[in-house]
Amino acid sequence: MNRQQLFEQIQKKRSFLCVGLDTDVLKIPKHLTGEEDPVFSFNKEIVDATAAFSVAYKPNLAFYESLGWQGWQSLEKTVKYIREKYPEIFLIADAKRGDIGNTSSLYARAFFEKLDFDAVTVAPYMGEDSVKPFMNYANKWVILLALTSNKGAFDFQFIRDDKTGNPLFETVLTTSQNWGTAENLMYVVGATKAEKLKEIREITPDHFLLVPGVGAQGGSLQEVAKNGMNSQCGLLVNSSRGIIYASANEDFAERAGEAARTIQQEMDMLLKEKGL
Numbered sequence: 001m002n003r004q005q006l007f008e009q010i011q012k013k014r015s016f017l018c019v020g021l022d023t024d025v026l027k028i029p030k031h032l033t034g035e036e037d038p039v040f041s042f043n044k045e046i047v048d049a050t051a052a053f054s055v056a057y058k059p060n061l062a063f064y065e066s067l068g069w070q071g072w073q074s075l076e077k078t079v080k081y082i083r084e085k086y087p088e089i090f091l092i093a094d095a096k097r098g099d100i101g102n103t104s105s106l107y108a109r110a111f112f113e114k115l116d117f118d119a120v121t122v123a124p125y126m127g128e129d130s131v132k133p134f135m136n137y138a139n140k141w142v143i144l145l146a147l148t149s150n151k152g153a154f155d156f157q158f159i160r161d162d163k164t165g166n167p168l169f170e171t172v173l174t175t176s177q178n179w180g181t182a183e184n185l186m187y188v189v190g191a192t193k194a195e196k197l198k199e200i201r202e203i204t205p206d207h208f209l210l211v212p213g214v215g216a217q218g219g220s221l222q223e224v225a226k227n228g229m230n231s232q233c234g235l236l237v238n239s240s241r242g243i244i245y246a247s248a249n250e251d252f253a254e255r256a257g258e259a260a261r262t263i264q265q266e267m268d269m270l271l272k273e274k275g276l
């Protein structure tokens with residue numbers, strides 16, 4: 001999917017919500033645990049209940065890899081199901097990959113050829129040759145970690161460069177713009193650091209930002225939109241636990257749908273305020 005198509009979906013659904021499919025097998029409602037593939041059954045119901053209110057889904061690979069080959073199979077089935085039933089959805093593999101070039105090119109093959117994801121999250125630490133192999137695919141995206149939502153973000157991401165005086169996350173943003181364009185590169189910026197979005201927008205006015213950290217981590221959607229929205233929206237705001245675990249009972253999908261709709265309605269207002 002390209003940037004224009006993504007923006008069109010945002011306008012059509014009046015939403016820039018990404019639902020995180022962080023499906024923890026221990027949190028799956030009891031009535032599904034006897035199913036042949038409880039993780040897939042859970043995902044399928046969540047997707048059916050939330051697809052009208054969201055433009056993207058983001059399975060986090062840890063939740064699938066932790067189950068071995070069965071987890072990988074649940075992931076493949078989930079991707080295939082979304083692709084077939086909701087082809088308009090933007091699909092993100094939250095894998096936080098990145099390695100020497102030939103290894104990264106195989107990670108890229110896994111997520112873009114073997115599995116038909118639109119985007120993969122990548123860690124910038126190993127630099128250009130670890131990121132570029134993910135950019136060899138038309139209409140596929142790298143989502144580079146820039147300023148993350150967690151406490152550990154303060155360990156490295158704010159260390160200042162001796163020459164420029166800029167914090168490391170700003171160097172990641174400026175340097176990586178030489179590797180790709182706003183058509184194949186997005187950045188992760190945590191909602192818990194929403195006050196930094198103004199500065200970040202000065203460095204990257206056009207790039208889409210994937211913003212996790214609303215809901216369970218306490219980030220504010222209003223603040224994110226106020227500081228981070230651009231003329232093409234430019235935001236995908238993720239919520240995982242706040243949506244998929246809205247209820248632990250048989251009504252889990254219905255409650256997830258309601259949680260997604262509540263966020264979508266707020267997003268509709270925020271888009272209107274921006275004239276979009």
Ligand SMILES: O=C(O)c1cc(=O)[nH]c(=O)n1[C@@H]1O[C@H](COP(=O)(O)O)[C@@H](O)[C@H]1O
Pocket residue numbers: 020022060094121147148149150188189190212213214215216217238239240241242
């Ligand atoms: O790359 C990510 O998606 C990510 C980056 C970041 O800085 N913080 C962050 O929470 N995430 C992911 O976003 C999701 C957040 O989940 P909830 O806190 O349950 O909404 C998890 O899958 C995290 O791995």
